[in-house]
Amino acid sequence: METSKAHVALLPLPGMGHMIPFLGLGKLFVTHHNFKVTIFLVSIDHSSQTLSKTIISEMSNELCNIVQLPPVDITGVVDPNATVGLRLSVTMREIVPAFRSSVATMKPCPTVLITDIFGTDAFSVAEEFGMLKYVFSPSNAWILALTIYTPVLDKEVKGEYVHQKEPLKIPGCASVRVEDLFDPLLDRTNQQYDEYLHAGIRLRTSDGVLMNCWEELQPKTVAALRDDKLLGCVLKRPVYPVGPIVTQSGNSSKSGLLFDWLNKQSNDSVVYVSFGSGATLSHEQMTELAFGLELSQQRFVWVVRAPTKESGNKTYLKGRSGDENHDQFGYLPNGFMSRIQNVGFVISDWVSQVDILSHPSIGAFISHCGWNSTLESILMGVPIIAFPLFAEQKMNATMLTEEFGMAVRLEVLPSKKVVGREEIQKKVRKIMVDNEGHGIRDRVNELKYSAKEALCKGSSSYKALSELAKRFEARMQLQNKKAPSPITHE
Structure with missing residues (x-):
């Protein structure tokens, strides 16, 4: 049984904007910390399954193990005209049984699960198999702050957000103008809003949250996420700015x-x-x-x-x-x-x-x-x-x-x-x-x-990733102690 390194399971949403940073994160764990990384690819339909394979073939240099989960049928769960955001959220929930089946075949099982903001229903699988559970937000700290604070806004703000005369205030962060609100917050009667609200609540059940930004880019917002008198009292989980994570095609060529x-x-x-x-x-x-x-x-x-x-x-x-x-x-x-x-x-x-x-x-x-x-x-x-x-x-x-x-x-x-x-x-x-x-x-x-400095050894993002690596290694050692010894015959 291999016990020499932690095993990180990554479960991103379908689509370029999510899979590319997850792939980049996986590569960092492999190259900087010698971890084993498995990326579980989710497809919303056969066309996105083809896209997933294309992305991996173009961007992966075989550092990470890739598992393509079977497409799930959500036609009976959401309206055919549902927004992309809603379809993604429902797909991530419906994929959990297939994800569990795949994890159950792994010996040893992964040490930690890192999923997207809308993939936290898979935490049930992580808990069943004794894995740490983290969220990776492939966006910036301001977006994460709004996601975390939306459950509070849901209780405090009466009526539709788009009808508010003042920007939505987030403790310790820049306020969000009504005209800048993104799709899930435009209609509180839509199921898409409920899914986004659910994501903000479920974030608090993680062991920590990673962000694709760096400390010096958004110091005020990152500080608010950690401050117990500001957003820290809502999240109550450590945050790790580990970016900027950008993945370049392994087959790119500056010719033509x-x-x-x-x-x-x-x-x-x-x-x-x-x-x-x-x-x-x-x-x-x-x-x-x-x-x-x-x-x-x-x-x-x-x-x-x-x-x-x-x-x-x-x-x-x-x-x-x-x-x-x-x-x-x-x-x-x-x-x-x-x-x-x-x-x-x-x-x-x-x-x-x-x-x-x-x-x-x-x-x-x-x-x-x-x-x-x-x-x-x-x-x-x-x-x-x-x-x-x-x-x-x-x-x-x-x-x-x-x-x-x-x-x-x-x-x-x-x-x-x-x-x-x-x-x-x-x-x-x-x-x-x-x-x-x-x-x-x-x-x-x-x-x-500033971005390039953050990734250097001893700088903020490097330290954040190293701290996570130590936590993963500690869990791996705990898993190894609990694992039954192989039966031998003399």
Whole structure:
């Protein structure tokens, strides 16, 4: 029986935004602490199962053991038109029996379970098999603070949050403006709200909470999470900022037509445009964005997806596999491709975002402000033009502009209204041309230094991960003492 190292079981939600940081966390436990790591992949349907396999094949260098759990049928549990958030929450609850069956076959069983905020129903399995149980929030400390405090707000605030005249106050943290609230909090009569509330309550039953941020990035919020007079009295569990965790494709290559083109551009001269693997733009918004980029007279790389009738997260779990007509881009304005031939590069196939952002020619990033993209932007020192679409992206955009000072925000919310070409042109030039852009670039470079420092040996995130490793090792030793000795025959 192998007893030399702790065994960490990771159970992330489906989708790029969750699986990528979990994979990165697993790699850290393997490379820094020689732990065994098993990642259990959950699928919401067969298309997301294919996406899961694609992510792992592209990003894993075989350091972690991968277990693909069978897709669960939730058609009888949720409405066919249910939001992605609700479908994810229900899927994580329904997957528990399959997860238990898989854990039961492991000898020895894992030492610790680390799951997503919406995966805490699996704690019952951890308790049954004597595992420690932790939550990893792949987002930042402010999002975690709101999640923890929502059960309190549920009792204190009367009526819908969206009808409140004042921002929602969180002890020791920045308040949350009503217009920045994300989907689960927009309708308290919706089942999605109940699931989010449940997650906030269940967090308190964990042995601790990990965050994909670092101490120096959000010192006030992290302190509030630990303070018994502030959020600490609600959570009552230790918190561990272990980020920034960013995973790069193991098969990435800075070759091909795109990088040949980038290599010809001057430093900080290109705007990178991408809205992640999950979101799509409406045809009207895509048209305005195209004209805005053209009017800005700046060079750009645009990773596009075919437009939909509505913007948002309808295709969140489908992934990006390239559009069938990606050679023609017939959904872009007439003549656009020919007019931007010498200044723009448009692509619809999957490409490593980290590789693009790390290229010296990239000077700005039009981003949906997903947390993975935000961390990649910080680590590469690239300012952001915030273009939030759904989920917690509006809160992230507010934080990036008002607290971090590394981004500029649009005058209107893209999730509420189509952003016009003049507005896009104005914001692009603000970072790329105007003097104000220099200060924003300086600020993101300060954050870049802070992020890289946090991961160094002896620094905050390194220490946090090391403290967790000691706890896991102590539990492993306890498990080994309780394990029955193998029967021998002389």
